Amino acid sequence: MDLSLNEHQTMLKNAAANFMERECPKNVLLQLDKHETGAPPELWHKIAELGWLGMLIPAQYGGSGSSFSDAAVLYQELGKGPLPGPHLSSAVLGALTVLEAGSEEQRRAILPRVADGVQVLTLAVLEPERRWGPDAVQLTAARSGGTFTLNGLKVFVHDALAATHFICAVRTTPGSSGAEGISLALVDRSLPGVSVRPLKGFMGWVGEVRFDGVQVPESSVLGALGGGWAALDRAIERALPILAAYQVGGCEAVFQMSVEYSRTRIQFSQPIGRFQRVQDHIIEITNAMDAARWVTNEALWKLDAGRDAASSVHMAKVVASDGYYTACNHAHEVHAGIGVSWEYGLNLHTRMSRTLYSHLGDPRYHKRRMAEALL
Amino acid sequence: MDFEIEYSTEQERFRAEVRSFLEANVPAAMVTTAAVESYTAEQYRMQRDLGRKMGVRGWLYPQFPQEYGGGGLDLDHVIILDEELERLGLHLPPYYDSGGKMGGPTILVWGTEEQKQHFLPPIFKGEVRTWQLLTEPGAGSDLAGVTTRAIRDGDDYVVNGQKVFVGSNNGAEWMWTIAVTDPEGPRHKNLSWFMIDSSLPGITMQPLELLTASGGEAGSASGEKQSVFFDDVRVPANCLVGGENNGWTVASTHLEVEHGGTGNIGRSRMREALFEHCRTHQLDGRPMTEDPDIRELLMDLYVDTEITRLYGLRNYYLAYAKKARTYEGPQYSAHRKTSNLKLTRTVQQILGYYALTTDPEYLVGEGHIEFMQRAGIVGTHPGGTIEVQKLIMARRIGIGSTPREKAGDLG
Structure with missing residues (x-):
């Protein structure tokens, strides 16, 4: 047993931490908070040049073919910002979905461009009045000759405004339900009939995508017709611990902020960290962070070692989503007034923790998936 | 024990009176939605208008004595007013008036007769809107640790300092605040309360961007919060309420309401x-x-x-x-x-x-x-x-x- 980072991972962690410190200090993160996509082109190009968008893409498709554990080291550092932008949507969820679902030809065509950051992918799955799962997919793709025509609405699509292409879950078998009859269509955002708009509120970079008579060629369907959900589910199971690592990074940042504040904020002539009620909040943050960290680390190891990871990856999403949410709540109680001021920066994490809580299914959904694996 | 509020004939008569008054005086555009960010100056103006009309009838601060501009009404009638406003998505008072809600009762308990006559009627009749200013950058939970100073100089106190997380938007006529009047005095025996005219020279405000401005307290939504700066503000000595350096004792009434x-x-x-x-x-x-x-x-x-x-x-x-x-x-x-x-x-x-x-x-x-x-x-x-x-x-x-x-x- 060895639970430490290896030399390569330590170097990657330091490089990512240095990048965040240099390129994304707090004032930049606050600017990004108000940016339409969270990823201005110059920043996105820097991330692509570092090879970070190709980590999970095998070398033959233009990436570096790193392990899940390696990629998670990077994402944990990005989560500390938190650095917004479509990196998770495109380079993790998008790339893994193309790898799982796409034909060899599609992989060769798409993945190098994802690794270069030229093509930006995101999943478009959820629809109005639906919860995460195959029944969320109702949007129809009617076939006529070699063309599919898409009509319908996708909501709460992460990074919808940053994406150049949507991996849209559609029903290609009329009258099908559940996981059967779902296909994944790669839809160029610039096609006629595609319209995208941001959805505002206490969440970040989430949008609505409307498909109004959008015509895509049959070759845009990733892999086998009707087998889309199974491939998507396999891809998501591999992506979940990376997302969880990003949430662990978020926990670490609010932990650091809270500990620092407990030492420097003086009330009643002493640092507030001397008060047990304040200590209790920081202990809860610590526990949320470490629970998420170790559940996530083990899930990553299982993926990399080729072990059965089904219950672990879903558990990582459960514990990290709840943990990040919980950590932010306690951090707000440590900080009180200053914590809710925009300039302080804690709000960036709070909003991210809410946004990611429902992403790809909330903890209840993933507990059901754990039960399927364990019972 | 009886949880059912039984309404007497008199109460039902009062309810009908209140309801018809509100129907005539509450334009639909006055009621704010949850999205306090969209709270407009025009809505605020309408809420103040309603406040003044209610004030004339003693309905704005109904439970306070008539001699000071309140309604002198008992619990039975206050409940009716609360319920009828609530029906329309409004509260008592129908605008953010923290300094009135907490400073009003405090002055009633701790003010001199002259101060009660001077300060209470404008608050209770809705002629002024008042914000409370307690928190400072260095004094949140530790309210007694405020450092804003109010130093006696002739017939005035000269106020210097900064308060944060104050009020809402659209300004206030008066400011209800606590400050250090004896910098050498022991903790808890160095503070005093003041009701300050916010148009005095030397007072400036700066809005704060927060996750939300309103904290979900019962009361009307506030659009934003302010930092308030006092720079050599000369406040007449008769604006000190409850005795010099007696502010911590006086604070118990304010804080009980809060x-x-x-x-x-x-x-x-x-x-x-x-x-x-x-x-x-x-x-x-x-x-x-x-x-x-x-x-x-x-x-x-x-x-x-x-x-x-x-x-x-x-x-x-x-x-x-x-x-x-x-x-x-x-x-x-x-x-x-x-x-x-x-x-x-x-x-x-x-x-x-x-x-x-x-x-x-x-x-x-x-x-x-x-x-x-x-x-x-x-x-x-x-x-x-x-x-x-x-x-x-x-x-x-x-x-x-x-x-x-x-x-x-x-x-």
Whole structure:
């Protein structure tokens, strides 16, 4: 047993931490908070040049073919910002979905461009009045000759405004339900009939995508017709611990902020960290962070070692989503007034923790998936 | 014991009078939605107009004595006013008036006769709007640690310092604040309260960008919060209320009101909006209210909000029936804050992303739900953190020692 980072991972962690410190200090993160996509082109190009968008893409498709554990080291550092932008949507969820679902030809065509950051992918799955799962997919793709025509609405699509292409879950078998009859269509955002708009509120970079008579060629369907959900589910199971690592990074940042504040904020002539009620909040943050960290680390190891990871990856999403949410709540109680001021920066994490809580299914959904694996 | 409010013929007559008055004087455009960011100057002007009209009738601060501009009304009538305003989504007063709500009762208990005659009628008749200014950058939970100074110089006090998390937008005529009047004096014996005309030279304001401006306190929404700077502001000496260096004693009345001691009979609009949404919307092709998970989550939320309501109702009764109180105010405050924060997650479990959006196509309860997601966080600190409320409860219950503190005097 060895639970430490290896030399390569330590170097990657330091490089990512240095990048965040240099390129994304707090004032930049606050600017990004108000940016339409969270990823201005110059920043996105820097991330692509570092090879970070190709980590999970095998070398033959233009990436570096790193392990899940390696990629998670990077994402944990990005989560500390938190650095917004479509990196998770495109380079993790998008790339893994193309790898799982796409034909060899599609992989060769798409993945190098994802690794270069030229093509930006995101999943478009959820629809109005639906919860995460195959029944969320109702949007129809009617076939006529070699063309599919898409009509319908996708909501709460992460990074919808940053994406150049949507991996849209559609029903290609009329009258099908559940996981059967779902296909994944790669839809160029610039096609006629595609319209995208941001959805505002206490969440970040989430949008609505409307498909109004959008015509895509049959070759845009990733892999086998009707087998889309199974491939998507396999891809998501591999992506979940990376997302969880990003949430662990978020926990670490609010932990650091809270500990620092407990030492420097003086009330009643002493640092507030001397008060047990304040200590209790920081202990809860610590526990949320470490629970998420170790559940996530083990899930990553299982993926990399080729072990059965089904219950672990879903558990990582459960514990990290709840943990990040919980950590932010306690951090707000440590900080009180200053914590809710925009300039302080804690709000960036709070909003991210809410946004990611429902992403790809909330903890209840993933507990059901754990039960399927364990019972 | 009887929880049913029995309305007498006289009360029903009063209700009819209030209702027809409000129907005639509350334009629909006055009522703010949950999205306080859209609160307009025009809405504020309408709310002030209504306040003045209510003030003339003694309905703005109905429970306060008529001789000072209040209504001299008993609990039976105050309940009717509360209920009728609540029906329209308004509160007493119908605009953010923290300095009036907390400074008013404080002046009534601690002011000289001359001060009561001078300060109370404009507040109670709605002629002025008043903000409270307590918190400073270095003094939050530790209110006694404020450093804003008010130093006597001839017939004036000269005020210097900074207050934060103040008020809302559209300004206020008066400012109700606490400052150090004896820089050499011992802690708790160096403070005094002032009612300050906000048009005095040397007062400037700067808006703060927060997660939400309104903390979800019972009362009207506030659009934003301000930093207020005092730079050699000369305040007439007769604006000091409750005795020089006696401010910590005087604060007990102010804080009792702020800590929930006067209670609340309001309903939970957030809960009504959520239940209504679940009754009228589907999830995965069947009514939301048929889903076992959602049913359980809704009942979790119902239990917590009912306890909040009952604590508020109890405190409302105790305050207006002038019954003995100890820890009840901070208990209400602590429970409300704790459960509102906890329930943000319950609501997101029920609604998913719908809980988070203000988009007109997808928002729930006209935006009350998304607002609650933010207000549940922000609301944990105004008027004292949960930790401070627990500390006060412990002192008043007598945990570990005989009770060390009494509830503040509400007059």
